Amino acid sequence: MPLVISHTGSLVEPIGPEAEEFIKALRSENTRRQYAEALEHFSRYLFNSYGMTIGDFLAEVEADLARPRLQKTFISRKALSGFSDYLSALGKAPKTVNCYVSVVQSLAKYYDIPISIKYVKRPPVKPINKKHAWTIREIGQFVEMMDDIRFKCIAAVIVQSGLSISDVLAIKYGDIREEYEKGISPLCLDLSRMKTNVQFLTFIGEWALSLLRQHLKGKRLSDDKPVFDVARRTVDEYFRRVGQKFGSFKGRNPYSPHSLRAAFNTILRDHKVDHVYVEFWMGHKLPEQQIVYVSKSREGWRETYRTMAEPWLTPPNFKPMSRV
Secondary structure (H helix, E strand, O other): OOOEEOOOOOEEOOOOHHHHHHHHOOOOHHHHHHHHHHHHHHHHHHHHHHOOOHHHHHHHHHHHHOOOHHHOOOHHHHHHHHHHHHHHHOOOOHHHHHHHHHHHHHHHHHOOOOOOOOOOOOOOOOOOOOOOOOOHHHHHHHHHOOOOHHHHHHHHHHHHHOOOHHHHHOOEHHHHHHHHHHOOOOEEEEEEOOOOOOEEEEEEOHHHHHHHHHHHOOOOOOOOOEOOOOOHHHHHHHHHHHHHHHOOOOOOOOOOHHHHHHHHHHHHHHOOOOHHHHHHHOOOOOOHHHHHHHOOOHHHHHHHHHHHOHHHHOOOOOOOOOOO
């Protein structure tokens, strides 16, 4: 079996055909990358602790399910408890440990093999830090501390659109080309959210657009090219470095990209923007009885966003730049 490329770009031992088939079946590229990382660790742990491959493990779990009660080895419970300890010893955060254990459970479920994690020893998930309670003035100051236009632009797009970092990194030039090249502002993002597959509209205003023009200036653009050709991990690491300068913290970064998405929600609600509009712009699935309230044309939504949202999502120190 050939070597495969890990999430870090290095060559690793293959995780096996069962795991590879499972990963290929996942829709999101980010999910595939995260699950591959989890299964690389699990494959390494199984080999070192049991001399097994992932395929061997699935076969043994299947066989154990068919054994009488007094003959069971409870291999799934024991292996996953050991995997949890192994990850904790590597310094993985409790949330990551629990996520990786759940990935193994999902892998087994893909092959119709039930694994319960009720009795698996896992670390309690305790939030180390809460997300920072941003004001739009602070966000402007935070973005100004960034020395890379890519990340400035990513931050502004999250703040003004309410998109998750995964959705922002999934934007292709073809998604924005028509309105971007016509200079339309606010620019509409007509998307299907990766996590939920919910169709929705959101916008970015002149602040994010001004940074986007700087970011794209001089680049060769095609419809299938990502607007931000950068890995999620790289974004998180950059935000963490800037966050350490902005405000000291230990543990989880309270100034993460996700905190800016939360700020979109909080800032607009604080300014009495209809919560249904906010939920729609963020790509959340709405109850059927509320769908009638979001039945607007694109231009209707653009005007609503321009008047009700953009002013509150624009830093007070922002000065529009020339489009030349």
